[in-house]
Amino acid sequence: MPGSTAVRRALARARPRPVAYALVLAVAAGLLTLAGPGAGTAEAVSVCQGRPARTVSFATGELRLYRTRHYACALVLAKRPGAPRPMKVTLQPRGGRAAAVSGRWGRQAGPVTVHALNRCVRATATVSGRSAATGWILC
Structure with a gap:
């Protein structure tokens, strides 16, 4: 050929x-x-933009809040990831409507993002019936 x-x-x-x-x-x-060590491990990586603003721990999870100049973002992580369980996270800017995500997840619920330019926000999180809430923060 x-x-x-x-x-x-x-x-x-x-x-x-x-x-x-x-x-x-x-x-x-x-x-x-x-x-380095831990680079290959499955660590929780934030899906929220901005800098970490507040972390609230409770019996079954952790509520994490992030802030940019214009937005606030929240998510909840289970302390012991595993089988899907009921989880919920809400975030409300002062004078605005609350944004919420709820369902059954094994590791994380959220993120929830709201426009919060020059406004305080409050957040709640629930994992397996246990919850945590903040007052008006990030003012």
Whole structure:
């Protein structure tokens, strides 16, 4: 076949070189080492924008509040992630309507975000029947 030699040459050039492969593995191992312990663990990563503003712990979970210049965001994390259980988180700006998320989750409920430019907010969280609430905060 007239074109088969060119195809074979192209395939030979496309194969990874053993030295390059070893170099890629070494770089990947180095990056994992630099990332430190816990980099591969399943830690709760915030899905809210902004800086952490307040954390309220209670018997079965933790209510986390975040704040940007214009918005407030809340989420609730179960202390012991596992089987789905009833969870709810609400966030209300002063003078505005409360935003809420409820359902059955195993780890986290939320996020809930409200517009809170120059306004206080209050939040509540429930995990398995136990709850926590804040007064008017972040004023």
